[in-house]
Amino acid sequence: xxxxxxxxxxxxxxxxxxxxxxxxxxxxxxxxxxxxxxxxxxxxxxxxxxxxxxxxxxxxxxxxxxxxxxxxxxxxxxxxxxxxxxxxxxxxxxxxxxxxxxxxxxxxxxxxxxxxxxxxxxxxxxxxxxxxxxxxxxxxxxxxxxxxxxxxxxxxxxxxxxxxxxxxxxxxxxxxxxxxxxxxxxxxxxxxxxxxxxxxxxxxxxxxxxxxxxxxxxxxxxxxxxxxxxxxxxxxxxxxxxxxxxxxxxxxxxxxxxxxxxxxx
Amino acid sequence: xxxxxxxxxxxxxxxxxxxxxxxxxxxxxxxxxxxxxxxxxxxxxxxxxxxxxxxxxxxxxxxxxxxxxxxxxxxxxxxxxxxxxxxxxxxxxxxxxxxxxxxxxxxxxxxxxxxxxxxxxxxxxxxxxxxxxxxxxxxxxxxxxxxxxxxxxxxxxxxxxxxxxxxxxxxxxxxxxxxxxxxxxxxxxxxxxxxxxxxxxxxxxxxxxxxxxxxxxxxxxxxxxxxxxxxxxxxxxxxxxxxxxxxxxxxxxxxxxxxxxxxxxxxxxxxxxx
Numbered sequence: 061x062x063x064x065x066x067x068x069x070x071x072x073x074x075x076x077x078x079x080x081x082x083x084x085x086x087x088x089x090x091x092x093x094x095x096x097x098x099x100x101x102x103x104x105x106x107x108x109x110x111x112x113x114x115x116x117x118x119x120x121x122x123x124x125x126x127x128x129x130x131x132x133x134x135x136x137x138x139x140x141x142x143x144x145x146x147x148x149x150x151x152x153x154x155x156x157x158x159x160x161x162x163x164x165x166x167x168x169x170x171x172x173x174x175x176x177x178x179x180x181x182x183x184x185x186x187x188x189x190x191x192x193x194x195x196x197x198x199x200x201x202x203x204x205x206x207x208x209x210x211x212x213x214x215x216x217x218x219x220x221x222x223x224x225x226x227x228x229x230x231x232x233x234x235x236x237x238x239x240x241x242x243x244x245x246x247x248x249x250x251x252x253x254x255x256x257x258x259x260x261x262x263x264x265x266x267x268x269x270x271x272x273x274x275x276x277x278x279x280x281x282x283x284x285x286x287x288x289x290x291x292x293x294x295x296x297x298x299x300x301x302x303x304x305x306x307x308x309x310x311x312x313x314x315x316x317x318x319x320x321x322x323x324x325x
Numbered sequence: 326x327x328x329x330x331x332x333x334x335x336x337x338x339x340x341x342x343x344x345x346x347x348x349x350x351x352x353x354x355x356x357x358x359x360x361x362x363x364x365x366x367x368x369x370x371x372x373x374x375x376x377x378x379x380x381x382x383x384x385x386x387x388x389x390x391x392x393x394x395x396x397x398x399x400x401x402x403x404x405x406x407x408x409x410x411x412x413x414x415x416x417x418x419x420x421x422x423x424x425x426x427x428x429x430x431x432x433x434x435x436x437x438x439x440x441x442x443x444x445x446x447x448x449x450x451x452x453x454x455x456x457x458x459x460x461x462x463x464x465x466x467x468x469x470x471x472x473x474x475x476x477x478x479x480x481x482x483x484x485x486x487x488x489x490x491x492x493x494x495x496x497x498x499x500x501x502x503x504x505x506x507x508x509x510x511x512x513x514x515x516x517x518x519x520x521x522x523x524x525x526x527x528x529x530x531x532x533x534x535x536x537x538x539x540x541x542x543x544x545x546x547x548x549x550x551x552x553x554x555x556x557x558x559x560x561x562x563x564x565x566x567x568x569x570x571x572x573x574x575x576x577x578x579x580x581x582x583x584x585x586x587x588x589x590x591x592x593x594x595x596x597x598x599x
Contacts, residue, residue: 119490142492150490160590162358162540163483171480175492183476207538208483220487227491 070133072097072263073118073231078127080110080117080287088113088287090127097230100257100264102278102295104271106308110287111267112153115233118265119150131231146176149229151220154240159209165219166191166204172226187226194222197259198252214245218252225256234266238273246270250277271323274298283307299323329563334450338569341452341516342555344460345525349517350551351467352509353530354544355502358482363413364401365506365526367420371397372510373519374423376444377430386444387459390514394507397423402503406496427519447518449559449569456515463512467505471544474498479540521570528577529554535581535588550580 071094080088088110095101103111116122118129120136129136134144149172169191170183177187195201198218203211211219217237224232234253238246250273257264257277266278274281274295281298283290285307299321305312313324330336356362375393376386397419405412427445434441452460471478480488481498489495506526513522533546558573565572585591 121486121490142494146492150487152487152490157484160534160538161483162534162538162543163479164538167479167540168483171476171484171488172491174476174480174488177476179477180473223487223491 070130071095072099072132073265074128074130074133075118076128076130078117078129079125080113080122081125082113082122086125086287088117090114090289093282093289095231095263095265097263098261099280100266100278102274102281102298103265103267103284104269104274104281104298104307105284105290108286109284111284112235113287114284115150115235115265115267118231119148119233120145121150146227147230148233149224149227149231150233151217151224151235151237153236154213154217154220154238157209157211157216159207161207161209163208164204165195165200165206165208165211168208169195169204169219169222169226172223173228176228190228191222191226194225195219197225197256198222199248212245213241214248217241217245217249221249221252221256225260229262231263231265234264234268236267236269238268238270253277271299271304272320275321329560334452335559335563337452337454337457338449338516338559339556340457341449341460342559342573343552344457344464345449345513345517346529346551346553346555347548348460348464348467348509349513349522349525350529350533350547350549351464351471351544352502352506353526353528353551354533354547355482355506356526357530357534358543359485359499359502361412362527362531363416363420364398364503365510366523367401367416367423368394368397368507368510369519369522369526370420370423370427372507372514373444374427374430376514376519377427377434377441380440380444381430381433386440387511387514390444391508391511393423394510395504398500398503398507402500406499443518444514445519447514447516447521447570449516449555449573450562452516456512459512460516463505463509467509468548470505475541478502482540517573518570521574524574524577525551525554528574528581532577532581532584535584535590538590550577550584554580 073095075090075093078090079086103114105111117124131144131147136144170187173187192204195204198221200215200218238249254277278295281295282292291303299314301312301314310325315322315324356365372390372394376390379386379389401415401419404415431438431441477493477498480493481495485495510522517525529550530547532550533543536546537543554577555573557576559569561572562569
């Protein structure tokens with residue numbers, strides 16, 4: 061399947077005059093947003109700020125009321141959009157998976173490559189091999205044969221990341237990938253994402269509530285509030301107590317600990 | 326057994342049981358996997374109401390049943406999809422409307438209501454050659470579709486939103502599944518009936534769901550249980566001279582209980598609840 065050819069100097073992802081409405085209410089309004097290839101943009105904001113809406117609009121789960129989303133210069137609503145969308149993979153928030161669901165971890169990860177494989181073609185050994193590689197990459201290769209629903213929350217998120225990578229995306233969208241996970245699983249998943257980003261050179265849009273991971277994981281941070289961008293800048297400048305306090309309408313302190321800056325609520 | 330198959334109507338019934346068992350089980354697997362089990366009962370009542378409308382106006386009741394079940398699916402699908410109402414509420418409203426329409430039409434039917442009630446209870450022993458062809462076509466088409474689109478069906482049935490985000494036409498596949506369920510319910514109306522078809526949709530699939538973590542085996546076991554329910558129920562009806570439809574439902578219920586008792590997934594289920 062041919063992949064999109066990047067136009068010279070085009071950003072990997074570009075949004076222009078985008079508005080998304082949900083039940084008649086504007087859930088997201090973004091005049092301009094560009095993300096260069098290989099960069100990681102963290103998106104933060106309180107619940108309802110529009111983080112998940114932004115990601116859902118980019119990957120086509122939500123229809124734009126107006127505006128344009130481009131991937132490497134190609135309009136994602138234009139001709140060939142369904143093929144272009146295959147270059148964008150989404151990892152959703154951890155969800156309850158029925159422990160009896162009849163799908164193995166390997167099958168679930170392979171499903172990330174089904175759209176690119178095409179209709180009426182069995183998955184094939186090549187896709188199975190790639191899915192196994194991705195499972196090894198995220199550290200759960202030994203769980204390939206287990207039913208998906210029997211994995212822990214952290215393992216399921218690793219499987220979700222492996223499924224997204226099996227899609228062979230060029231842009232990876234991560235929607236609060238550590239929510240609902242315990243502290244240890246959160247650290248593991250974030251470490252896994254950082255390692256994959258470096259190895260695969262992916263462009264990443266990361267919606268997160270984990271402010272303390274922003275500096276180590278992201279190049280830039282976008283603050284969203286009520287569906288609108290409030291601030292965008294380098295990740296090292298994002299941890300500002302006044303800005304975060306205003307964003308979350310809470311008392312926020314930023315302290316240094318072991319050479320790292322840490323946000324305290 | 327020879328005597329059992331000697332009668333022409335019984336051979337028709339055995340074939341109808343085979344086809345209905347397979348088609349209902351396949352539709353049931355989708356309903357169980359996608360947690361849409363009540364949609365089956367809703368579409369069944371819509372088909373029943375449509376069939377009665379057909380009878381009332383002198384049209385082919387099966388055509389009326391098909392239109393009504395597809396229309397119900399077309400209403401439920403988008404409403405449940407867009408989240409404007411919870412799927413349960415959407416299904417509940419359509420179900421009660423269809424039930425009301427069915428009873429209304431039943432009341433308006435002139436003379437004895439036998440033809441109308443036959444659509445409700447069905448009669449596998451009086452199934453016609455045309456009904457057999459319809460059931461057989463649906464069962465074979467369903468089996469072929471599963472083989473041809475297995476990977477897409479697996480992705481959409483197990484995690485639909487993710488499948489859609491990855492570029493699969495998940496919404497189209499979902500509507501295809503609803504359409505097929507409506508078609509199955511309609512094809513089963515003359516033989517199994519609008520009331521009993523729900524049991525045949527859910528029980529074999531729910532029984533198979535207790536026994537395997539592989540989707541391919543789930544389809545196979547559900548179809549096997551569906552066929553065993555139909556043929557076992559027919560045999561019991563023949564031997565004991567009891568109603569065939571009710572026997573089929575009771576056999577499918579017993580199979581479900583046996584599957585729950587033998588389920589290797591009981592531990593997984595209790596872990597999830599705990």
